[in-house]
Structures are given as structure tokens and as C-alpha cells.
Amino acid sequence: MQAVKVGYFSWIVARALCSGRIHRPQLVQISSSLCAVPTSVTQTRFCHKTASTPDDSTAVIRVPLHMQKRVETLKQTRGKNQINTIRAGKLLIQSRNPDLNQSAGYIPGKFEQPRLCSKGWKHHKSFGDYFTINNTKSVAPCVTANHEEEAEQKAVTFNKLHICKELVQALDSVDIKHPTTVQLQTIPKIMKGHNILCAAETGSGKTLSYLLPIVHRLQGDKESQMYSSSSHKIHALVLVPSRELAEQVTSVCRTLCAPFGMQVKNVGGGRGVGHIKMLFKRNNPDILVATPGALVKALHRRCLDLSELSFFVVDEADTMFDPSFSGMLESILSHTNIAHNPSQTRGPGHRAQLLVVGATFPGGVGEVLSKVTDHSSIVVIKSKMLHFLMPHVKQTFLKVKGADKILELHQAMKMLQQEKGGGAVLVFCNKSATVNWLGYGLDEMGVRNARLQGEMPAPVRAGIFHSFQKGVVDVLICTDIASRGLDTSGVRLVVNYDFPESHTDYIHRAGRVGRAGGMENGEVLSFVTHPWDVEQVQKLETAARRRAILPGMESNIREPKPKVAETDTGVERLN
Numbered sequence: 001m002q003a004v005k006v007g008y009f010s011w012i013v014a015r016a017l018c019s020g021r022i023h024r025p026q027l028v029q030i031s032s033s034l035c036a037v038p039t040s041v042t043q044t045r046f047c048h049k050t051a052s053t054p055d056d057s058t059a060v061i062r063v064p065l066h067m068q069k070r071v072e073t074l075k076q077t078r079g080k081n082q083i084n085t086i087r088a089g090k091l092l093i094q095s096r097n098p099d100l101n102q103s104a105g106y107i108p109g110k111f112e113q114p115r116l117c118s119k120g121w122k123h124h125k126s127f128g129d130y131f132t133i134n135n136t137k138s139v140a141p142c143v144t145a146n147h148e149e150e151a152e153q154k155a156v157t158f159n160k161l162h163i164c165k166e167l168v169q170a171l172d173s174v175d176i177k178h179p180t181t182v183q184l185q186t187i188p189k190i191m192k193g194h195n196i197l198c199a200a201e202t203g204s205g206k207t208l209s210y211l212l213p214i215v216h217r218l219q220g221d222k223e224s225q226m227y228s229s230s231s232h233k234i235h236a237l238v239l240v241p242s243r244e245l246a247e248q249v250t251s252v253c254r255t256l257c258a259p260f261g262m263q264v265k266n267v268g269g270g271r272g273v274g275h276i277k278m279l280f281k282r283n284n285p286d287i288l289v290a291t292p293g294a295l296v297k298a299l300h301r302r303c304l305d306l307s308e309l310s311f312f313v314v315d316e317a318d319t320m321f322d323p324s325f326s327g328m329l330e331s332i333l334s335h336t337n338i339a340h341n342p343s344q345t346r347g348p349g350h351r352a353q354l355l356v357v358g359a360t361f362p363g364g365v366g367e368v369l370s371k372v373t374d375h376s377s378i379v380v381i382k383s384k385m386l387h388f389l390m391p392h393v394k395q396t397f398l399k400v401k402g403a404d405k406i407l408e409l410h411q412a413m414k415m416l417q418q419e420k421g422g423g424a425v426l427v428f429c430n431k432s433a434t435v436n437w438l439g440y441g442l443d444e445m446g447v448r449n450a451r452l453q454g455e456m457p458a459p460v461r462a463g464i465f466h467s468f469q470k471g472v473v474d475v476l477i478c479t480d481i482a483s484r485g486l487d488t489s490g491v492r493l494v495v496n497y498d499f500p501e502s503h504t505d506y507i508h509r510a511g512r513v514g515r516a517g518g519m520e521n522g523e524v525l526s527f528v529t530h531p532w533d534v535e536q537v538q539k540l541e542t543a544a545r546r547r548a549i550l551p552g553m554e555s556n557i558r559e560p561k562p563k564v565a566e567t568d569t570g571v572e573r574l575n
């Protein structure tokens with residue numbers, strides 16, 4: 001048993017003794033380990049005589065052994081839970097409270113619960129708190145995997161993928177020399193005539209991974225006069241969810257097709273039927289890039305014939321298989337003839353190869369695919385970083401009041417200018433009205449900006465993204481229509497002015513920085529305001545600390561179900 005002097009406590013007890021509430025003339029001493037023991041009279045049953053006179057200022061409380069043991073156990077358990085996650089070296093998680101930092105070299109154990117910086121963020125007192133997920137790599141993994149070999153002269157070039165020399169030269173002229181990991185895996189499969197489902201992280205070069213083999217094959221067919229008799233028909237169709245993306249893919253495609261004199265056309269929504277009819281009046285292009293709404297209109301009016309199609313690409317597939325588009329997609333698919341195996345993709349009466357591409361995948365992909373082709377005919381190419389937070393992009397989360405967001409945004413832009421010498425900024429809002437409001441707010445602060453949202457009339461909307469890409473304006477405020485597929489290589493800072501509604505949206509928005517061949521040191525800044533935002537942030541923080549796939553996205557790619565386990569290269573064969 002332990003004992004310690006406590007003057008004030010003993011004074012109270014002495015008074016109680018004098019007043020006759022405690023009948024034993026004893027003074028009290030209490031255990032050091034039980035300072036929090038309530039000072040009730042019942043404690044006196046552990047009292048033991050230590051002083052003989054009532055004037056003495058000390059008293060004793062004897063603490064039973066079982067209580068002392070319990071306190072010791074509690075102390076030990078508390079110590080155990082305070083896991084030291086900070087080691088020497090670089091930090092992965094950097095918080096305002098240094099106790100919650102986590103080293104880049106530390107990964108919590110399977111059953112260990114990470115201590116989150118955002119744990120108390122639902123409380124109003126947490127406004128002003130922040131934490132950062134630091135980048136642990138300087139370049140995108142999809143680039144380094146092949147480029148690391150560069151020093152040893154082992155890096156694969158596009159020549160080795162049997163791409164024709166005109167295309168290799170065209171890539172060389174824009175300083176693209178080595179394929180990214182997804183291109184390395186996808187191009188040979190498409191060349192062999194497989195239907196593919198390509199799932200790879202944002203900015204990994206998926207557009208070239210399907211356009212290169214398509215253009216290569218079509219120019220080969222053209223040279224061998226395979227389709228001279230049917231020159232009025234479309235040979236490749238690329239379906240994308242937005243007009244801006246259609247314009248972007250068309251532009252890349254035109255650059256690749258230029259040496260072969262192949263024609264590329266683009267049909268996007270927002271224009272009348274007259275425009276669509278005019279577009280296809282004279283002749284049909286070799287490659288058509290379209291949005292679903294416009295294409296359905298064209299098909300209903302019999303402006304197009306897809307019977308000679310060699311390739312059917314569905315880009316940003318998760319959006320296209322979304323209920324808002326899936327009806328149109330099914331209607332388009334019904335006009336095509338999809339191959340069931342590579343042998344059907346060649347010769348007279350050939351069928352189209354189906355190429356499904358995306359950076360995030362919904363659960364329903366398999367269901368729609370099964371209506372047009374046999375699951376067993378699809379080769380799934382899945383990158384290792386799919387559905388992970390990007391390790392080469394710094395991501396900061398700031399708990400901030402709604403009213404202060406515009407000031408924080410202004411401050412972030414100023415810091416970008418001062419610390420990094422500027423760069424383009426992409427600001428995401430959840431609603432069109434917020435885009436407009438914020439645009440006016442920044443105008444008043446003297447920040448030049450452009451706005452892009454879905455409720456704009458088509459003529460106003462046209463060209464806005466292009467002028468941002470060209471660097472005419474440095475700040476673009478937009479809704480999620482700019483988060484899918486658009487190439488923003490000049491962007492240095494992405495700001496989630498409104499926190500995205502899903503992890504999928506977060507991945508796509510954040511994916512506008514850190515792209516292959518784009519600016520290094522890209523950053524994402526997210527404003528966290530509402531309790532439901534906090535829940536999302538806590539899941540993101542947990543995934544970052546554990547280096548795990550974002551929750552809820554683990555099983556998405558498992559449809560259609562693979563029949564053969566994943567190989568070392570990350571390629572799954574389904575038959």
C-alpha cells in the first residue's frame with residue numbers, strides 16, 4: 001500500500017471529524033495513484049490511524065490492492081495505444097498537431113487503428129485545423145516504371161511495340177519517347193485483336209494507349225485497300241461523356257492521323273439536328289469522336305452507318321455505364337456488331353473490337369457488357385495504382401468555415417505565386433450556381449478567371465476549356481464536367497472549393513495534376529466544411545495512412561469475373 005500527504009483533503013476530513021460526521025478520530029492520507037478517488041465519507045472505511053492528535057494536518061487513506069492493480073493496468077493500456085508513428089526521415093502525414101504525424105516509412109499493422117488528424121473535425125472548435133498527405137514520389141508511377149530502366153538503356157520504346165514509324169515520329173515531335181506502363185500492356189493486346197477493359201489511374205496515358213493501335217491498324221487496312229469499297233463508312237468510334245473531352249480526343253487523333261490523310265470528326269451535344277446532318281452530309285470520317293446524346297440523334301436520323309466499324313471505344317467508362325448514359329449506350333451498341341474473339345476482327349464481314357477504358361469502375365460494367373459480347377472475350381488490364389491516392393501529389397485538407405473559403409482560396413493562389421512562381425489553378429465546385437458566385441467574387445478581388453459549368457449555353461461553353469489549356473487564363477472555376485478525362489498538364493494546383501461528393505469524384509478531380517508528361521509538384525487543396533465532408537476525409541486519411549485502396553472501390557473491377565488469376569504484370573485474362 002502507498003500513502004501520500006494531501007493537505008487540502010486532510011483539512012476537509014479534519015473538519016468533518018470535528019463536526020462529528022466521521023466518528024473515528026483519524027486523519028487521512030491517500031494513495032498517489034488514486035488522486036481522483038471521490039472524497040466521500042465512505043472512503044474512510046480504508047482509513048488507518050497515523051496521527052494521534054486532531055491538529056495534525058495529515059490523514060491516511062489505505063487503497064486496496066485490487067484497485068491499485070486496476071490503475072496500473074489502465075496506465076499500461078493507455079501507453080500501448082499511443083503508438084509512435086513518427087520516425088526519422090520524410091513524413092507521409094503532416095498535421096498541425098505533431099503527435100499525429102506519420103512517417104513515410106511507417107505502415108500501421110492490420111489490426112492497428114490509425115489515429116486520425118481529422119478525428120475531431122465534426123466539432124465546431126476544429127475550424128482552422130489542417131493536415132497534409134505529402135508526396136512520397138516525385139513522378140507518376142506509370143511513367144517511372146518504364147523510365148527507371150532508361151538509365152540502363154533497357155526502356156521499351158514505341159518502336160518495340162511495332163507501331164509504324166510515322167506514328168513514332170509524331171510522338172517524338174512532342175517528346176513522347178517511352179510508353180507508360182498502361183500503354184505497354186494495352187497496345188500489344190489491341191494489336192492482337194482482343195476486346196479489352198483497361199482500368200488505369202488518371203493521367204497515365206490511356207488515350208494514346210487506344211488511339212495508337214487504332215490509327216496503326218486503320219492505316220494498314222487503308223494501305224492494303226481493305227476498306228476502299230466502303231470509304232463512306234466509319235471505321236472507329238470513340239464515345240466520351242463531354243463535349244470538351246470529345247474536342248480534346250479529336251485534336252490528339254487528328255495529330256496522329258495527319259501523316260496518313262485520314263479524316264477525324266467530332267460530334268458533341270448542345271447543337272441542333274441541322275448541325276449534325278450537315279456534319280455527315282458530304283462524307284463520313286474514318287474516325288468519329290462523339291458524345292452519346294449527339295450520336296443517338298445522328299443514328300436515329302440515319303446520318304451514320306456503323307456496320308463497318310472496326311473499333312468501338314467507350315472512354316470514361318464508369319460515367320458511360322452510369323444510369324444517366326447507359327440507356328443511350330445500349331441503343332448505340334445495338335447498331336454495332338461486336339467481335340467475340342480476335343479472329344472475327346479481320347477480313348470481310350469483320351466485327352468491331354470493343355475497348356472499354358476508365359480510371360474508376362462501377363459495379364455494373366459486367367451487366368451491360370454481357371449484352372453485347374461474351375465476358376470470356378474480354379481481357380482486363382488493371383494498373384497497380386488503380387483506386388489508390390496518388391503517391392506523387394501533395395494533398396492538403398483544411399477544415400474551414402463556408403464563409404472563409406473564398407479568402408483561403410485567394411491566399412492559396414497568392415502562395416502559389418510567391419512560392420512556386422505561379423501556374424494554372426483549377427477550382428472545383430459542386431454546383432453551377434457556386435461556380436458563378438465564386439467567379440464574381442474572385443472578379444471583385446481582382447483575380448482573372450474563367451468559368452465552366454453544365455448549365456451554360458453551348459455557344460458560351462465552347463472553347464472555354466481550350467483557352468484554359470492554352471494558358472489564356474490561369475484560373476478555371478468549374479463543376480465536375482471538367483474532372484473527367486480532360487488533360488490539364490499545365491495545372492499546378494487543384495482546389496476542391498466544395499468537397500467532392502464521392503471518392504470517385506475525388507480521384508478524378510485530384511487526377512488533373514500529376515499527369516504523365518505534365519507539371520511536377522502538383523498539389524491538391526481541399527476545403528472541408530460539413531460533417532458529411534468530414535466522414536469522407538476520415539476515410540481518405542485512413543486509406544492514406546494504411547497505403548490502401550480507397551474504401552468502397554475495392555470490388556468494382558471484379559466484374560466481369562476473371563477466370564484466371566492476376567499475373568505478375570497486372571494483366572488478367574478472362575478466358
Ligand SMILES: Nc1ncnc2c1ncn2[C@@H]1O[C@H](COP(=O)(O)OP(=O)(O)OP(=O)(O)O)[C@@H](O)[C@H]1O
Nearest residue numbers: 178179180202203204205206207359485487516517
Ligand atoms: N508515354 C508517355 N510519356 C509521356 N507523356 C505521355 C505519354 N503518354 C501520354 N502522355 C501524356 O500524358 C498526359 C495524360 O494522358 P491522357 O490524357 O491520355 O491520360 P488518361 O489516362 O486518359 O487520363 P484520365 O484518366 O484523366 O482521362 C497527356 O498530356 C499525354 O500527352
